[in-house]
Amino acid sequence: MLLSLTGMMVAICLCRPADASGSFDNTHASKSDAVNELLAVTDQSELKAVELARKKVRKLGREPKLIATSPAVADICDRLELDLVGVCSSAISVIPERYKDVTVVGGAMSPDIEVVSSLKPDWIFSPVSLQGDLQPKYDAIGSDWAFLNTRSVPGMYRSIQEMGYIFDREEQAQTLIDEFTEFYDDYRVKNEGKEAPDVLILMGLPGSYIIATENSYVGSLVELAGGNNVYAGTDQEFLTVNTEDMKTKEPDVIVRCAHALPDQVVEMFKEDFETNDIWKHFEAVKEGRVYDLTYENFGMSVKFNYPDALEELQPILYPESASDEKKAKQNSEAAVKAAEDSGK
Numbered sequence: 001m002l003l004s005l006t007g008m009m010v011a012i013c014l015c016r017p018a019d020a021s022g023s024f025d026n027t028h029a030s031k032s033d034a035v036n037e038l039l040a041v042t043d044q045s046e047l048k049a050v051e052l053a054r055k056k057v058r059k060l061g062r063e064p065k066l067i068a069t070s071p072a073v074a075d076i077c078d079r080l081e082l083d084l085v086g087v088c089s090s091a092i093s094v095i096p097e098r099y100k101d102v103t104v105v106g107g108a109m110s111p112d113i114e115v116v117s118s119l120k121p122d123w124i125f126s127p128v129s130l131q132g133d134l135q136p137k138y139d140a141i142g143s144d145w146a147f148l149n150t151r152s153v154p155g156m157y158r159s160i161q162e163m164g165y166i167f168d169r170e171e172q173a174q175t176l177i178d179e180f181t182e183f184y185d186d187y188r189v190k191n192e193g194k195e196a197p198d199v200l201i202l203m204g205l206p207g208s209y210i211i212a213t214e215n216s217y218v219g220s221l222v223e224l225a226g227g228n229n230v231y232a233g234t235d236q237e238f239l240t241v242n243t244e245d246m247k248t249k250e251p252d253v254i255v256r257c258a259h260a261l262p263d264q265v266v267e268m269f270k271e272d273f274e275t276n277d278i279w280k281h282f283e284a285v286k287e288g289r290v291y292d293l294t295y296e297n298f299g300m301s302v303k304f305n306y307p308d309a310l311e312e313l314q315p316i317l318y319p320e321s322a323s324d325e326k327k328a329k330q331n332s333e334a335a336v337k338a339a340e341d342s343g344k
Contacts, residue, residue, distance in 0.1 A: 002147040064122040070108035072301035117141040150301035152220035200251035204265035211239040257293040263343030291332040
């Protein structure tokens with residue numbers, strides 16, 4: 001998570017309560033060694049930033065006024081039992097009931113800064129993917145901000161741990177960490193020893209599509225499931241690549257997901273795969289291993305339904321029987337139907 005502290009921007013990841021010496025011990029967030037390794041951070045400057053943020057919040061002498069500008073971030077705030085003075089709107093995601101009477105500050109991509117400013121927030125929470133666009137606007141109105149890592153499941157839980165400490169919600173944060181630990185310790189051995197498939201992930205936008213790398217949420221899910229992203233090895237979240245270059249990667253599996261206007265996106269994918277001649281030369285297409293993913297499970301930001309997303313990926317990436325192959329196709333067809341119905 002990225003925080004602003006009195007004009008200073010500091011990158012931080014995971015925090016634990018301070019010990020008697022005033023330093024952090026972040027090595028016991030979980031009883032699971034695997035989860036500790038996944039979430040551990042040793043950068044002392046990052047840990048110090050969390051402590052400074054906590055002190056700043058406590059210095060207020062009251063509950064801070066908080067705004068969440070995306071559904072995923074609002075969901076995290078809800079799980080931590082944090083009250084908000086402002087929340088985003090969303091056409092395809094459900095905002096938690098806790099915030100039904102809270103002032104709406106606009107959409108996640110472009111919150112109304114005049115409305116945000118009028119609420120005089122102490123902190124504004126947004127996804128880190130939008131930091132470049134939103135940070136200058138938050139700085140201009142003099143508000144502190146925190147950009148949460150919503151690009152991966154571990155990233156979300158690091159942000160949860162940090163927020164729990166900073167905003168005095170440690171018990172709620174630890175409950176969530178424990179739930180993740182129980183899930184992850186079981187899940188991480190699920191596909192051990194199996195041959196990892198090479199996966200091409202297409203993220204559809206109305207009128208075009210881009211490649212999702214392992215730095216995106218969908219990419220992180222494929223990685224968590226043990227799949228090999230054919231466009232791994234970049235620091236970017238998404239790439240623009242032509243189909244000729246995609247063909248050189250020869251993926252075992254192609255998965256397609258929609259971002260915004262899913263009804264238009266699934267129609268775009270269908271038309272492109274039918275009319276663009278190069279697709280018929282992909283082995284994945286020849287073998288029928290092209291799947292559409294449920295847009296509610298595979299969005300731009302991590303959500304707490306990630307176990308459902310991983311379950312959906314399982315028969316796609318590791319079909320072990322005709323039944324698995326049938327289930328993967330049925331899930332794909334259901335995803336397309338849900339996307340088409342979203343526009344009605």
